[in-house]
Amino acid sequence: MSTTPTRHRNETGIVVDPALPTIVITREFEAPPERVFRAHTDPDLVAQWLGPRGLTMTIDRYDARTDGSYRYVHADEEGNEYAFHGVFHEVRPAERIVQTFTYEGMPDSVSLETAVFEDLGGRTRLTATSLLDSLESRDGMIASGAETGIREGYERLDAVLDGTQAAEEHRRIAAGFTARVRGAEAGRWDDPAPCEGWVARDVVRHLVEWFPGFLKTGAGIELPEGPSVDDDPVAAWQVHNDAVQSLLDDPATAGRTLSHPQTGDLPLAQAIDRFYTSDVFMHTWDLARATGQDEHLDPAKCAALLAGMLPMDEVLRGSGHYGPRVEVPESADVQTRLLAFTGRTP
Known part of the structure; x- marks a missing residue:
């Protein structure tokens, strides 16, 4: 038996002790413990x-709580089935799960599994220890291809976490835009917006009109339609936003x-996060300025967007989505620099 070293932070490390019937797995994830824990429960x-x-x-049952139980069945393409069951001995939210397997x-072979979720400041280190009833059982599990299944499972978990992260990010960003939509005075919806030729309601119109078509064409998904932005911009946004969430x-x-055609194939959640949620974030400032509300944006999000845009300056400028860069002092805060980069006058 051997030890698989972790060469970088997101590789799955699997340690098999030659003297003990254990398998110790370590893996880091780009998500906080609460979300990694949720994906396990x-x-x-x-x-x-x-x-x-x-x-x-x-899944026949999956009652992930202390004294709960589970049973599930895996099936391959030939129809072969492999069933597993166990009991949850301790479930401590975002910290620890102890279960049998x-x-x-x-x-007649039962293992005791302990999963510990360690907070790395917005990331998670998972340490999962399996204690089997004998060295023979442990070696048989490894010989059956468990290492491949563990690694592939965690790679699939990465994709699931990307989706839950995109959901939480959209919830957070859209809440800021929603606050400006609801806070806009009725008489200000036709006031000029920073985007040339737009008024305030056009900021909402842009988001509720371009994204459904993008989604339908690229993923075959149709969002429900709300009222016209001309009739009720608040309700139009709420119906649209609820559907996306x-x-x-x-x-x-x-x-x-x-x-x-321009992006190729992307996981849906990643595409929404990259193209749509970021657009909602930027247009939050546009709506705030058009309607005389709080223009403050999250500095960390501003910094992340600016860092991603700077290397693509020529491509973004040539796309026609942004006007000429506005000159601002290098000492300006990150929101000012982001707005200026996208052609907005802070």
């Missing part, structure tokens, strides 16, 4: 990542792809 999410590629998972094809919150979104 929400059956809708568990079904999307647990186990190797090529298997489908059917039994493969029903070997009912519901899509991101849907566990099935993690398995969907968006295809576009």
